[in-house]
Every structure is written in C-alpha cells, then in structure tokens.
Amino acid sequence: MVPTMVLVADGTRDVQRRAALHDLAEAVAERREAPVRAAFGTQEELRATVESTEGPLVVVPAFLAGSDAASTELLAGLDLSGRFDACTTAPLGAVPSIVAQLVTRLHAAGWQPGDGVVLAADGGMDLPGNSERRQVVDVARMLSRRVQTPVQVGYLHTWAPSVADAVARLRRNGHSRVAVATWQLVDGADLDGLREIDATAVTAPLGPSPVVVETLLAQHRAATSRLAA
Structure with a gap:
C-alpha cells in the first residue's frame, strides 16, 4: 500500500x-x-x-x-x-536541483552575470535540534558557486541582516545592480515587501x-x- x-x-x-x-x-x-x-x-x-x-x-x-x-x-x-x-x-534545503531552479528564476527575472545577489529567507525561528539557518547559509554558498558572485543572505523577519540591508550592503560594495532570489515555495502577502525593496529584480517563488x-x-x-x- x-x-x-x-x-x-x-x-x-x-x-x-x-x-x-x-x-x-x-x-x-x-x-x-x-x-x-x-x-x-x-x-x-x-x-x-x-x-x-x-x-x-x-x-x-x-x-x-x-x-x-x-x-x-x-x-x-x-x-x-x-x-x-x-x-x-x-x-x-540545500538540494542541488532546487538551487539550480533558483538560478533559472534569477535569469527569468533579469539577473545578469556580475549582478549582486541576495537570498531572501524568512528568519525568526530555529527550534532546538533544527539546522534551518545553517541550511539557508549552505544554499547561499551553493548559489554563489553557480552564479560566480557573492551571495548575501537577507531575512524577512527577526534575524539580521534584513533583505533591504543586504541589498544596501551589496550596493555599497560596488554592485549597481542587485537581484533578490526568493527562498520560498509559494507566493503570499509576506513577499509583497520584497517588491518594494530597491532591487533590480526579485525572483518568483520556486513552486x-x-x-x-x-x-x-x-x-x-x-x-x-x-x-x-
């Protein structure tokens, strides 16, 4: 069965x-x-x-x-x-096929080689025995290797830095164009704020x-x- x-x-x-x-x-x-x-x-x-x-x-x-x-x-x-x-x-989490899908989403949103990238995760919850924050960092590292540029992690809630702060940091470091890679399976009101951030592009959710x-x-x-x- x-x-x-x-x-x-x-x-x-x-x-x-x-x-x-x-x-x-x-x-x-x-x-x-x-x-x-x-x-x-x-x-x-x-x-x-x-x-x-x-x-x-x-x-x-x-x-x-x-x-x-x-x-x-x-x-x-x-x-x-x-x-x-x-x-x-x-x-x-840090599944190669899912990270590859993030790259596809970045290209679809208008990302170009050399653009800065911020991985936008939720933040705010890491239960005992959980490794969620580490998984997000691992995804950022895998994504960085694929797009050949540094990837900053930004959070929507509680944890620092915020997505807006991560975008601003990349701009201060010389990236005039910064794309936000949305680490979410589905869309929703929580993501509306991403579209108001001063980013060159924001990717659609993965699912x-x-x-x-x-x-x-x-x-x-x-x-x-x-x-x-």
Whole structure:
C-alpha cells in the first residue's frame, strides 16, 4: 500500500498563500504516485488530517528550510510517536536541483552575470535540534558557486541582516545592480515587501515547478522505503 502524502504548511496568513499551497498540492497529486492530502491550516486541523488518514502516511513539508517560521512551528507541534506507520520528512534545503531552479528564476527575472545577489529567507525561528539557518547559509554558498558572485543572505523577519540591508550592503560594495532570489515555495502577502525593496529584480517563488514537485515526491519515496524496512 502506497503511503498517503500529507503536505504540511501554514496557510492561515492570507488567501493568496493558501491558494498557492493548494496549487502545489494539486501539481503533486497530478503525478499520481501517491494519494495526497493537504494540511494547510491550524495545528488542530493538521492533527485531524493525520488522525483521519487511514493506512501508512508520510508527512512532507510544503516549505523550504528557513523559509517559513510559522510552518516550521506547525510541523514541530505534530506528534507521530503513536503511529508506527507514519513518519515525517525534513523540509527541502540545500538540494542541488532546487538551487539550480533558483538560478533559472534569477535569469527569468533579469539577473545578469556580475549582478549582486541576495537570498531572501524568512528568519525568526530555529527550534532546538533544527539546522534551518545553517541550511539557508549552505544554499547561499551553493548559489554563489553557480552564479560566480557573492551571495548575501537577507531575512524577512527577526534575524539580521534584513533583505533591504543586504541589498544596501551589496550596493555599497560596488554592485549597481542587485537581484533578490526568493527562498520560498509559494507566493503570499509576506513577499509583497520584497517588491518594494530597491532591487533590480526579485525572483518568483520556486513552486510548483516540475523540479519542486519531483523533489517532494523523492522525499516521499525515500520515506516510504524507510517505513517498509
């Protein structure tokens, strides 16, 4: 029996983001590799979705490591200790195919070789035992190697430097053109502020591109193998 994929993210903040998350879930379901259920609500709604799912299941984060503090907190509150037939995968992080997709997004937004680049992550949440901030730094390093230019990390919430400060720093260092690489799977109101920053270009979120869909399914396949062992 193929385990159900339960896609998890916080979708309570705005209608635009919730719709984008459901578009991502639909793109994954269209591959027909596994039954897919969306859990994009509150902690209680997530728990109800898991408890009402019959048979084995794999909880797959529909967000990137370091990209969504609210979703990180939502997932951290899920207790699967009583389910021998269930497991959780880690949020996507410094995956080469995802970083390559960031480069594609940069080109599509108008980035040119030599332009400065800021990786815009969420910030604000790093639970004990979590490595989200380190994952973001690793993504920035991988992206820097691919575009052959330094990549600064900027944060939308709490952590420093802010995205605006990171853009300003690159400009002070001689980059007249600076692009912002958005480290998010889906769009939403939280990203509106990026479009108001004095950047040359801002990339679109990464999902639901075929690369993202395939990587989420790969997470599910690996977890399915663990459950079957």
